[in-house]
Amino acid sequence: MKIIACIKQVPDSEAKVRAEGGKISWGDAPLVINPFDEYAVEGALQQKEATSGTVTALCIGPESAKEALKHALAMGADDAILVSDPALNEIDTVGAARVLAAAIQKIGGVDMVVFGRQTLDSGSGLTPAQTARVLGWPMLGLAGQIKVEDGSVTVERVIEEGRQIVKAKSPVVISVVQSIGEPRYPSFMGIRKASKAEIPIWSLNDLGVSAPAPIVTRTELMNPPARDTNVEIITGESPADIADKLADKIIAEKVL
């Protein structure tokens, strides 16, 4: 099976992200592979192993996003491709989907595309389904488990009400959730291989597409309202006494 894992680079989840002068600042926090996309790479590698296939990591981003691709390579991806172009700085999810679909078609012969369920930055989670729509391939979203059999892919989709088991013929687009399994740590050999890897860069020209103008644009960036941070510590003679006082306080706040 020829599998593509789509990833993105984002500020580390530990970062204190702030709005400063209308811009997003994450201080000196490092840029890392989007944590959800580590699960995508893990899911892709599981299917590579199950089907004796290959995994190509694919990313849209600046030159520095190669670091995220190297993480995927160190985990076990066979190769990596960066799509980079100044025109891509302002694209929205529809733009990303069109560009990714063009890259997937250029790679050719792809059986399965795996995404994480959303990114930590914008967090809209739209790109997987939009990429599937551009390609005209079935979308198997929010998979907690993937099984490949006779050219068909079956996933257990994690929904509000439980799990829905959905089957489609490949090629398919999948997004995965955490139940797919903890992402493996890069091996020592993997890290060595990744550090030496030559990652090709494709421009929009190489893909023969243009960057669609974003439909949704930001007009304002806001820090969340500060919370009233004066905590009142409840003490008492016994746990029952503390519980009694706390319950009264909570009931008086009318939040029940």
Place this chain on the structure above:
Amino acid sequence: MKTFVYIDHFKGEVQPGSWEALGLAKTFGAATALVFGSAVEDVAKAAFEYGADEVLLADDPVLLDYRAEPYASTLSALASSSTPDLILFPTTTRTRELAAMSALDLNSNVITDATAVEINSDTIFVTRPIYEAKLFEKVTASARPQLITLRGRAFPKPEQEAGRTGTITKVEAKTEALSSVEGYSVAEVGVSLNDAGVIVSGGRGVSNNPSLQPPAGMDDKQAEVWRAQQGFKLVGELASVLGGAVGASRAAVDAGYIPYSNQVGQTGKVVAPDLYIAAGISGAIQHLAGIRSAKMVVAINKDADAPIFKVARYGVVGDLFVILPALTEAFKKKLGK
């Protein structure tokens, strides 16, 4: 503003956020509810009781099970012919997907997880959280229709008006499907985190009760998980008395104490309950971001320096294994349960 509201349901069980969307739509004028499925007239009837002025019903056996492609195509066809300005959805696993696809068909896009929607002389402004709710952005959209998914509990749910009715118009379902549904395993979910007014969450601390004696034959890890499960029973009992949902920190999920679907914060859910009780949760930055929209936080933790106390209104520095059951008892008495 001509507004459509997509009513999301699972086998006729409506996601409550759908009614919140209907309530918001009514503030912009008349609201048309969209109901897709098979034999779902009851959902259409309920939509009138929550304020819909009209229902467009795509009722077809192919739509019995939700699948993104036929649902998206049905919506796209409908939106192309009726040209609404706005299509509102609750944010659910289904709507994120079908809105994404339909937006692509309609040369538009989706704004997800809206916490505020304003219309100012025909320009739509939407506020939404980004970076795990560490920041908020206000965005505007140039295309019509604009698709917006609303964050759960960010908008008031309208009162149900029993017996209110209206006209149902049948519309054509698009039936080309690319996948087949082989079955379901429906979990006993209880109250969902997204819709919960009260959430009681446990963290790594719930396993930290050495006085509990695990059954013989368990290794250390099994014993730890077993202890944690006893701890989560206490969390669940308090949640149950308060009619709330059970949440968990990432640490508790990663340690295998409780399924991922219960996770709040980072890679988990961003929640907005009226009351959030955190037991044995220290309060990592991602967890705090995930509960930022909670109206009130109560923290129970052994460590008086735990960051969770910085966002809490009330705190108890103490052992959750003692405090939680006492609190459950106190509420049982006071709430007459």
